[in-house]
Amino acid sequence: MSFLAPLFLLGLLGIAVPILLHRMNFSDPPSQPFSSVLLMKNSEQIAATEKKLRYLLLLAARILALFLLVLLFVQPALRSDSPLISGPDQQHNLIVLDQSLSMSVSDLWQQALDRAEERIDAMEDNETAQIIGAGADIRLITEATADRSTLIQGLARLEPEYTALDYGQVVAALDNLAAGNEIPTQIYFITDAQASNMPVRFSDLIPRRALGLELDQVQLQSQAFNWALAANYAGDEVRANVVSYGSPARQMLVELFVEGEFSASETVDVPASGSVQAIFQDLALDIDESRLEVRIDSGDTDIFSADNRYFLSANSLESVEVLILAADPSLQDTVFMDTALTSIAEPEVSTNVVYGGAGVNYSLDDFNLVVAMDAAALSEAVSESLSSYAERGGNILAVAGASSQNQGSLGLTEHQLSGSPVTFGTSESQGILIQRQLHGSVSDFSGTLNAQLYNPSELTLLEDDLLIASTSEGYPWLVEHNLGLGRILIVTHSLSPEATNLSIAPEFVPLLRSWIKYLGGSGELPDNYETGEQIQVGVNLEENRTAPVQQVFLPGGEPLLSLQQQRQIQAVRFEAPGIYGLQTSRGEHLAAVNVASAESDLTPMAENLVAQWRDLGSSQERGAANSTTAIESGESTILKSFESWLLPLLLIIILIESILGNAHLKVRRETIA
């Protein structure tokens, strides 16, 4: 019996707790003399015995539950004779090469190929093997074969990928492969055993069903230096962080490129095994300047150059098509809205105003954004189509108006507005207070907007509503409500001059611009990815609402998916760093893809951990020299894990404990009563 995490055995001390508690609780009841217990014999003796027995069972259940819990953490594994091997039976080998990016460093990959070839050459007559690549996926490069040339040819098809590994997931996948084989299967894993690729639980490194795992670690021959770069773009500045991994201090040039053209540079002093930041401020990017790249020149001593470039995307909207739906042509706030929207310089906004809604031929999906003026006054059919539009992913700016106040409801959503206007306090000037300064719709504003509101109505917030701005007295003014895949920004107050002076305030157009950028942008998609990550793709939004990306453009601009693939493929993996274009229903979104940060730290696992992995992973109690003898003499063992039935057993014990505990509590309650 082995324990994969023996330190957790200390948890067994916890068993003392229920024992102590039971000793405290389970004292005999107070004794008192009585004339005769003649009439009490039998039944209450049995009851007392039953109670005591039940109590002891409860204690036993608790101790057992704790014991099983500790066992779960300790992860016992039993070495037992493998029933699969006897005599000169066949053995199958999974020769697995770590394809993570770190394997591209120096000569690690060549070492791995050499080791694999050595293993292939050492195959006995009763052995078969297949080549497997452990990269972004676990890929079977060859079929199971005893033909050495086929296997060696398979090696040629492998190369390191821009991806990071989780060794636990790799071992689990390989273990499943091994379990599917009829003949005993040995895993032969060639890797650099990078510490940053360790799983959370060490025990995940141990195969359960395979014959065993033989670890072959490839290592750098000399001391290696690596500097890596990470950056982010926010506001008008780029912050680049240069990290030294076990490398000496040195001066380094950090350069910024915009759309492939050099933009700025800064020289920084990178400390030994530390980091330093370079900041590029006041970038003032043009509308067509969205692709940023930061580079460092770390010289020849940097053995891993893939992490010396970092890509950033500055997504911006070039133009926004807005549909303004208004029920009443006489409403002034529609005119104000239309005028303000068209006066926005960036992004360029083009508007279509439709009055009444019903009977007018338009398609909501043609617009990036819909503005519903006096939303409650829109017809029921229009409201329904707007709801459907939002659920599909469309975004709406809904402005309450006179009708909304009169009807007490917003119409488009289930929000209720108070029938009578809210009476303000004595203060004449009621501003608009930004409650969430970090929210995208008001990110350019803070504090109080210089505007006056007259007789605003009160909106009852629904669950999951986000209050973005309120009146000075705390009444909701700007609220975000999610409907399906779409977002609705609700302005609880009319924008007509009778109701507010905001429409003519200098802040109105910038505020609208924030809303347009927030609602018209493709905010569902992140700007940054790592190589190896996947995104969902799909053409038909109706059928696949969670896949807003319809096409992926590679960093060079070529489309990744053919029309046929757009219909068939559901996910795409970023296989190399660069800036990808993601075509969505609202335009193109730029995704900056960078190398997996876990790969930059080339530090291998500690020697004792590698030794432990080798020891526990190796199923056969033999050295390489006498392997044949050991197999023929049937001395092979296999690790059997109890994990698969420990957890169900623990759940059963907990269930029993609950039942007994409830029964005991019931007795106690009756006793107290």
Added chain:
Amino acid sequence: MSDAAQLLKPEVLQGLSNLDLIARSAIEGFLVGSHRSIQHGFSQEFAEYRAYREGDDLRFVDWNVLARTNRTYLKQFQGETNTHLTLLMDASASMGYKSAKVSKYEYGSYLGASLAYLAKRQQDSIGLMIFNDRVVDFRPPTSRSEALPSILHALEGTTPGAGTDFGNPIRDCCELIQKPGIVAVISDFLDHPEKILDELRPLRGRGQDVILFQVLDPSELDLQLDKAVALKDMETGRTVNVDPAFARGEYSERILKHIGEIKEVADSTAADHVVLTTDEPLDTGLRNYLLHRQRRQ
């Protein structure tokens, strides 16, 4: 409640200095509070005439009346002769149990002393046997004047202890008391009814009129427990854990059933059975006793 009746309350009697005074107070109080007719119980005086019915003993026909009126009447007497009253006092450990001020043994002593005093007033012979699992003390029935103080002294000087065995004392009683009389057994009768029946049967066979005074503590009839307790048998030392729910429910049924079975035992041996609790006045027991005696006469 009158002063006389107040005197019969066990907790009041307990405050008196000795058993003689207790018995005297109890009986005097009882007599004052009772109708005169009841005290005829032990007298041998003429009581009344009644019309002759077929089957009546012709020896009791009043021939003088028949001669004068040509009607046949029978003379009825309250008793034929002076009788013996023998008290069989249970002094087992269970009789020492009390949930309030007065233990069952103390209450039984008051009752026994009162009965002895009452009998002595009627010039009856009085005797006493105190027993537990053996005969602890025996005072043979006598009509001598020192009989009463002797009995009271014996009652006072005994402390309850040991187990209960009706067999030995009743066997001794049968051997030592040859003349028929009244035997009053004062006990809690917390034993198996069949066993008690077997042990009482010889007594009745000797022509003794038997009265069973079953003295119980109120808590034995209505056992109220706040929480589960371990009840320790005062005679056997055995401990039983008892839940309040059981005490409220099944135990109450069991004790009533047990009392019913003792009553059946009494009926099957033509004995009287009087249940007394230590919180009720003595006159209940005395009155019951005398009423039963009157019916028997």
